[in-house]
Amino acid sequence: MIKHLYQKSLKLAAHKSSKTYLAIVSFVESSFFPIPPDVMIAPMVIAKKEDYLKIFLIATIFSTLGGFLGYFIGLSFSDIAMRVIEFYGYENKVDDLKDNFSIGDGRYIWIATLFLAGFTPLPFKVFTITSGMISFNLFLFVFICLISRGLRFFIVSYLLFKFGDSFNKFMETEAAKWFTIFGILIVAIFGLIYLLFK
Template identity: 35%
Template sequence: MQNTAHSKEAMNTEKPSIVRRLYDWVLHWADTPYGFTALVLISFVESSFFPIPPDVLLMALVLAAPTKWAKIAFACTLASVAGGVAGYGIGVLAWDTMGMWIVENLVRVPLTPVDGRMDIALPAYMTKMFGDSLGGSYLFQVYDTWGAWIVGIFGLTPLPYKLVTITAGVAQLNLPVFIITSIVARGFRFFVVSYILFKVGEPAKAFIDKHFNKLTIIFVVLLIGGFAVLKLIF
C-alpha cells in the first residue's frame, strides 16, 4: 500500500511535458502588461519554428479587451505573415540544414526521398479522397499542381503554419503571391476567432477550443473538393 501511495505521489508531482510548459508560458503573458507585444513576437516565430500557435494568447487578449479585437487580430495577422516570410527564406536558403531539421524535429513530419529531393507523403485518406486531382501523393508534387492555393488552404487549418511557409520556399512559389495569400488565409483565421469572441465572449472560447479546428478542416475539405470538381469539369 505504501509503495502504491508513493507511486501516486510521484505521478502527481511529475513535470508536465515541454509543450505543455510552453503553452502555459505563452498563456501567462495575457496577465502581464506585455501581452500584446508577446502576441506579436509569438505570431512571428510560430511561422518558422516555435511550436505553440498564437491563437492561445490571441483568445485570452481578446477576452480581456473585447473592444480591441480587430487591432489584436490585425497585429497577429501581420506578425504571422512577416514570420511566414522568414520561414519562406529558410525554405529557399537553408532547406537542407535548418528547414529539414525543423520539419522533422519540431513539426514532427517524416521526410522521404522522392525524385531526387526530400518530400512529405500526404495522408492516405487525402489521396483516396481527391485522387489524381491533387497532382501526386507527395507535398511538392501538389505544389507543382496547385501552387499558392496550398498556402491559402492550409494557412486556414490547424496544421503548423511553419510547415507551409518553409515548404513554400522550397517550392519557390512567387514571393508576392505567397505574401498576399498568407495575409488572406491568416487574416481570415485570426479575424474570425477574434470576432466570435468579441460577439459571444467567454462561452465562445470553450466552443472554439473544442470545435474550431474540426470546422476549419471540414471547410478546407469542402474547398479542395470544389476545386477538384471544377478542374474535372474545365
C-alpha cells in the same frame, strides 16, 4: 516542453505588453514555434473586447511577416529547414508535395495546401518553409498567407468578441474540426470554380 510553452504563452496574454508578445508569438509561429497565436488571442479578446480588431490585425500582419522568415529558411538553409519539418513529422508529406509541385496542376494543389495550412490546425511553419524550398511565387505566397491567416484570426477574434468565454470553450474542443471542415469547403469551392472556367 510543448505544455510549458503553452502555459507561458497564456501568461504572456495577461501581460501589460501582451500585444507586443502576441506580435512576437505570431511571427515565430509561422517559421518554427509550436504554439499558435490563438492561445493568446482568446484571453486577450475576452479581457478587452473593444480591441478585437487590433488583436486580429497584429496576429495577421506578424504571422505573415513570420512566413517570410519561414520562406527564407526554406530557400537558403535546407538543413535547418528539414530539421524543422522532421520535428513536426511531415518529411514524407513534404517530399511528396515537392515532387508533385512542377507536375500538371501541382502549383494549384500547393496554393490549396498553403491556404489550408494557414487556416486550419496544420503546422503552418512546415508549409512556409517548404514554399521557400520549392521557390514558390513570393507574391502569391504573401497573398495566400494574408488571406488564410487573416480569415482565421478574424473569425476567432470576432466570435470571441461576440460570444466571449462560451466560444473559447468551443475552441478548446471543437474549433480544430470545424476550421478544417470550413477550410476544405473553401478550397473545394475555388477548385470547382477553377474547373468550370478552365
